[in-house]
Amino acid sequence: MAANEPIGVVGVGWVGLVTAACMAELGHEVFARDIVEEKVRSLSRGEVPIHEPGLPELVEKNAGRLHFTTEMAEVADRAELLFCCVDTPPTYSGDADLSRVEAVVEELGRTDRHALVMKSTVPVGTGRAIQRRREGLGYVSNPEFLKEGTAVHDFMNPDRVVVGANHASARFGERVAALYQPLGAPVVHTDVASAEMIKLASNAFLATKISFINEIANVSEEVGADVDEVARGMGLDGRIGSRFLRAGVGYGGSCFPKDVQALKQLAGNTGYHFQLLTSVIEVNELQKRRTIGKLQKHLGSLVGKEIALLGVAFKPDTDDTREATSLVLSGRLQGEGANVRAYDPVADADGMLGGARVCESALEALDGADAAVVVTEWPEFAELDWEGEIKPRMRVPLVVDGRNFLDRDGLRAAGFTYEGIGR
Numbered sequence: 464m465a466a467n468e469p470i471g472v473v474g475v476g477w478v479g480l481v482t483a484a485c486m487a488e489l490g491h492e493v494f495a496r497d498i499v500e501e502k503v504r505s506l507s508r509g510e511v512p513i514h515e516p517g518l519p520e521l522v523e524k525n526a527g528r529l530h531f532t533t534e535m536a537e538v539a540d541r542a543e544l545l546f547c548c549v550d551t552p553p554t555y556s557g558d559a560d561l562s563r564v565e566a567v568v569e570e571l572g573r574t575d576r577h578a579l580v581m582k583s584t585v586p587v588g589t590g591r592a593i594q595r596r597r598e599g600l601g602y603v604s605n606p607e608f609l610k611e612g613t614a615v616h617d618f619m620n621p622d623r624v625v626v627g628a629n630h631a632s633a634r635f636g637e638r639v640a641a642l643y644q645p646l647g648a649p650v651v652h653t654d655v656a657s658a659e660m661i662k663l664a665s666n667a668f669l670a671t672k673i674s675f676i677n678e679i680a681n682v683s684e685e686v687g688a689d690v691d692e693v694a695r696g697m698g699l700d701g702r703i704g705s706r707f708l709r710a711g712v713g714y715g716g717s718c719f720p721k722d723v724q725a726l727k728q729l730a731g732n733t734g735y736h737f738q739l740l741t742s743v744i745e746v747n748e749l750q751k752r753r754t755i756g757k758l759q760k761h762l763g764s765l766v767g768k769e770i771a772l773l774g775v776a777f778k779p780d781t782d783d784t785r786e787a788t789s790l791v792l793s794g795r796l797q798g799e800g801a802n803v804r805a806y807d808p809v810a811d812a813d814g815m816l817g818g819a820r821v822c823e824s825a826l827e828a829l830d831g832a833d834a835a836v837v838v839t840e841w842p843e844f845a846e847l848d849w850e851g852e853i854k855p856r857m858r859v860p861l862v863v864d865g866r867n868f869l870d871r872d873g874l875r876a877a878g879f880t881y882e883g884i885g886r
């Protein structure tokens with residue numbers, strides 16, 4: 464078995480749509496369901512509602528195999544493997560809100576023909592609880608490791624595929640693994656709880672790496688080391704690895720903040736205090752705010768100062784602003800009395816940044832500014848004519864490079880005051 468296993472996808476958000484398009488690309492007929500009628504209508508017309516490089520092309524190319532609907536019955540009729548891709552946002556208590564997952568299980572009703580293939584990130588124990596309640600329903604935990612901005616590439620070139628299935632669902636586990644077989648990646652066959660933990664632990668570990676290097680950056684600033692050099696020297700040690708060692712203004716997005724919190728909470732619910740993750744979260748929150756001190760160092764009080772935020776999305780190549788550092792910075796800066804102007808090449812920042820002025824271009828944001836703060840490393844910010852075009856327009860030629868990606872030496876030579884992170 465490989466191609467032509469009809470696939471159901473339930474919840475056509477970012478993960479659902481990437482999964483649907485990639486499964487279609489692998490040759491499968493895909494029946495994808497979402498409850499939002501407007502979304503289904505526009506997807507049926509071939510319009511992709513999110514910014515994800517390569518995705519519109521894939522949807523267009525595989526339009527004949529991609530069927531979008533609002534009807535669960537239609538999906539359940541055509542497919543037996545149902546990828547559950549609904550979102551699981553954090554609740555006030557820090558637990559994951561599983562109401563959308565529950566709704567899918569309810570809607571499926573009694574069946575022994577189907578398996579729910581869980582792509583949504585859920586607390587460890589969710590699979591067991593669902594199986595206990597819905598005897599007969601197959602259950603496979605198949606967490607996703609996709610990064611926004613490179614999701615299509617990540618799907619097609621996975622480091623590993625994790626397939627968690629308990630004894631009763633072993634045959635469904637085999638069928639899920641077979642879907643990924645053409646990708647040639649190692650498949651980790653394991654139990655459901657371990658698969659669920661692999662997902663949470665992977666994100667928590669990556670977030671830990673980031674908070675770790677951010678603390679090294681902060682100490683490097685004090686002792687005169689350059690964190691980029693330090694990360695390069697550390698990363699070549701195969702045991703450490705060079706990826707996710709980029710210091711910056713903190714991690715954001717819809718995954719790391721939520722999943723680190725969820726794992727901490729999961730541990731807390733069992734009575735275990737996950738001390739390390741508590742620090743990872745705190746370091747990240749402080750890191751988002753450290754820019755304020757850097758600005759004050761050069762500008763003194765920020766009251767009435769014009770601060771330009773370059774980048775609003777939580778990282779480049781996405782329009783996602785969830786838990787983005789820009790939101791925290793904008794709020795803190797305005798709290799300090801500064802006037803904030805912000806620009807992002809893709810993300811729609813209107814109404815996201817409190818009283819900040821949303822600009823149409825980087826130039827507009829920088830015109831008359833007392834400082835530029837690079838929050839997101841969009842390539843176009845490195846290509847700006849800082850010396851010729853921007854310096855004459857800024858009130859103070861001060862750049863805080865929150866991602867260490869501008870040309871530090873070039874900017875300094877051009878007369879800018881440059882502050883990076885840990886260098």
Ligand code: UGA
Binds near residue numbers: 716
């Ligand atoms: C993350 C994981 O990388 C994926 O493996 C996972 O599947 C996904 O969450 C998820 O759970 O769905 P994503 O949130 O899209 O992916 O983005 P990342 O590229 O991981 O970046 C997250 C944040 O960390 C960004 O704010 C980024 O700027 C920051 N970051 C990343 C750093 O500050 N330094 C780094 O070295 C790397």
